[in-house]
Amino acid sequence: MPTQALFGQLLIGLINGAFYAMLSLGLSVIFGLLNIINFSHGAQYMMGAFVAYFCLQWAGLGYWWALLVAPLVVGTIGIVLERTMLKRLYHLDHLYGLLLTFGLALVIQGIFRNEFGSSGLPYGAPALLTGGYNLGFMFLPTYRAWVVLFSLAVCLATWYVIERTKLGSYLRAATENPTLVQAFGINVPRMITLTYGFGVGLAALAGVLAAPIYQVNPLMGADLIIVVFAVVVIGGLGSIMGSIVTGFGLGVVEGFTKVFYPEASNTVIFVIMALVLLVRPAGLFGRAS
Amino acid sequence: MPEPLLTVRGLNAWYGESHILHGVDFDVSPGEVVTLLGRNGAGKTTTLKAIMGIVRRRTGSVRFEAAELATLPSNAIARLGIAFCPEERGIFASLDVEENLLLPPVVKPGGLGVDAIFALFPNLRERRHSQGTKLSGGEQQMLAIGRILRTGARLLLLDEPTEGLAPVIVQQIGRTIERLKRDGFTILLVEQNFRFAATVADRHYIVEHGRVVDLIPNAALATSMDKLHEYLGV
Ligand SMILES: Nc1ncnc2c1ncn2[C@@H]1O[C@H](COP(=O)(O)OP(=O)(O)OP(=O)(O)O)[C@@H](O)[C@H]1O
Numbered sequence: 104m105p106t107q108a109l110f111g112q113l114l115i116g117l118i119n120g121a122f123y124a125m126l127s128l129g130l131s132v133i134f135g136l137l138n139i140i141n142f143s144h145g146a147q148y149m150m151g152a153f154v155a156y157f158c159l160q161w162a163g164l165g166y167w168w169a170l171l172v173a174p175l176v177v178g179t180i181g182i183v184l185e186r187t188m189l190k191r192l193y194h195l196d197h198l199y200g201l202l203l204t205f206g207l208a209l210v211i212q213g214i215f216r217n218e219f220g221s222s223g224l225p226y227g228a229p230a231l232l233t234g235g236y237n238l239g240f241m242f243l244p245t246y247r248a249w250v251v252l253f254s255l256a257v258c259l260a261t262w263y264v265i266e267r268t269k270l271g272s273y274l275r276a277a278t279e280n281p282t283l284v285q286a287f288g289i290n291v292p293r294m295i296t297l298t299y300g301f302g303v304g305l306a307a308l309a310g311v312l313a314a315p316i317y318q319v320n321p322l323m324g325a326d327l328i329i330v331v332f333a334v335v336v337i338g339g340l341g342s343i344m345g346s347i348v349t350g351f352g353l354g355v356v357e358g359f360t361k362v363f364y365p366e367a368s369n370t371v372i373f374v375i376m377a378l379v380l381l382v383r384p385a386g387l388f389g390r391a392s
Numbered sequence: 393m394p395e396p397l398l399t400v401r402g403l404n405a406w407y408g409e410s411h412i413l414h415g416v417d418f419d420v421s422p423g424e425v426v427t428l429l430g431r432n433g434a435g436k437t438t439t440l441k442a443i444m445g446i447v448r449r450r451t452g453s454v455r456f457e458a459a460e461l462a463t464l465p466s467n468a469i470a471r472l473g474i475a476f477c478p479e480e481r482g483i484f485a486s487l488d489v490e491e492n493l494l495l496p497p498v499v500k501p502g503g504l505g506v507d508a509i510f511a512l513f514p515n516l517r518e519r520r521h522s523q524g525t526k527l528s529g530g531e532q533q534m535l536a537i538g539r540i541l542r543t544g545a546r547l548l549l550l551d552e553p554t555e556g557l558a559p560v561i562v563q564q565i566g567r568t569i570e571r572l573k574r575d576g577f578t579i580l581l582v583e584q585n586f587r588f589a590a591t592v593a594d595r596h597y598i599v600e601h602g603r604v605v606d607l608i609p610n611a612a613l614a615t616s617m618d619k620l621h622e623y624l625g626v
Pocket residue numbers: 407410412430431432433434435436437438439479584
């Protein structure tokens with residue numbers, strides 16, 4: 104077993120894991136407070152990458168600006184969506200939210216495919232992050248290292264805000280009992296809207312990070328989101344640290360499977376999901392309700 | 393008689409299609425402790441929730457100081473200086489004791505400080521880093537009352553604070569209510585336990601089938617026992 108290949112796959116695993124973690128984190132936060140399984144998450148991730156592309160093409164704003172602009176733009180679109188459509192579904196079964204957001208994802212992806220085809224548009228990494236380091240046992244591309252570290256930082260910052268701050272205590276409490284939190288004087292409907300905007304913004308941020316690695320493609324989120332849902336099921340909806348650990352962990356597991364048993368690398372996550380469902384239906388970190 | 397602090401007139405309320413309150417009328421003066429007594433399912437909790445705006449579908453008038461509450465959402469009602477302590481206590485499992493205590497935002501000046509609350513309920517100080525729902529039933533009730541004392545709300549709606557608690561804890565809650573009354577809080581108390589209610593309240597309203605059907609001043613309670621037994625079915 105060449106160590107080169109091992110470390111190469113470990114790195115790819117960490118990269119994939121970074122996207123799994125960021126996306127499942129947003130899904131978890133959204134599900135916790137809105138009770139909605141946000142199936143348009145993959146489309147919103149794709150929109151983030153496209154906003155980065157538009158920023159460059161139309162406004163000459165590069166990668167660093169896109170990291171800021173894309174979450175704001177896509178998050179704002181999410182907020183409009185929540186105010187006009189999602190908020191009508193909160194008192195209904197999860198299934199309605201899932202169907203609506205699934206339909207929206209198809210519509211959004213269809214529009215982008217119509218406009219931009221499905222071959223993918225190139226988007227380069229910023230000059231500061233090109234090149235790489237020769238570590239002796241492997242070559243580490245700077246941009247990939249950046250993606251892993253940056254998304255880890257974003258995930259941990261999100262965890263910190265939710266689990267350790269006053270604002271986070273409102274969010275946790277409202278996830279448990281929104282009626283009572285509102286009766287204490289908190290504007291819970293506004294908090295719900297902003298939370299959705301935040302979760303969607305996180306997906307868009309992941310989209311910008313992905314653009315230089317995978318190109319900008321209307322269907323880039325469609326396949327990814329299926330795996331991310333499996334990650335969420337394994338980790339257990341609603342646990343913040345659970346999403347982060349499971350996301351990175353499964354990315355790595357997937358990477359190693361490519362080295363040791365490549366035939367299973369596309370299915371290993373789903374096999375793990377089936378096993379976890381058998382043993383712990385609420386997920387590894389989920390609280391059984 | 394001073395101007396009432398809270399005036400409820402013709403209050404109707406619904407859960408979905410079920411019509412629960414059918415014209416509730418009563419008032420509470422500043423500094424009073426007033427109870428709502430009644431059988432299971434009479435509509436006492438619903439009355440508190442309709443005042444608080446937690447039951448959204450409601451008609452009639454709920455006046456607090458100069459404000460009309462019947463059309464406001466619950467967060468706006470809380471901001472006017474009313475706080476609600478629910479029957480099921482509503483302690484949050486994902487928050488520790490201190491976070492539970494600090495959760496309700498301060499809406500008016502003049503609330504109790506955290507130290508004053510810990511002085512009232514010393515157990516809470518010792519357990520402030522425990523998960524909220526790991527507390528005993530009595531401690532959870534203290535936490536549920538304690539956390540609304542910080543907010544500066546002057547009208548407290550307490551829903552069966554003594555339910556299911558040991559006699560010593562009931563006494564401690566009784567002393568707390570007396571102390572709050574001395575401090576000038578106004579309290580609307582829902583109770584099943586009229587023996588407890590008699591030790592703390594000025595007046596008692598009887599709720600039956602979604603209406604207030606009688607008013608008994610605390611001084612007249614002893615002579616109204618037969619009537620009361622009939623109302624409460626005890
Ligand atoms: N969420 C709800 N949906 C539908 N009906 C409800 C709901 N909550 C209460 N009710 C009904 O409303 C009526 C009044 O209930 P409420 O809880 O106000 O009674 P209560 O006087 O507080 O009784 P208890 O002493 O048992 O707490 C009851 O018939 C109850 O079944």
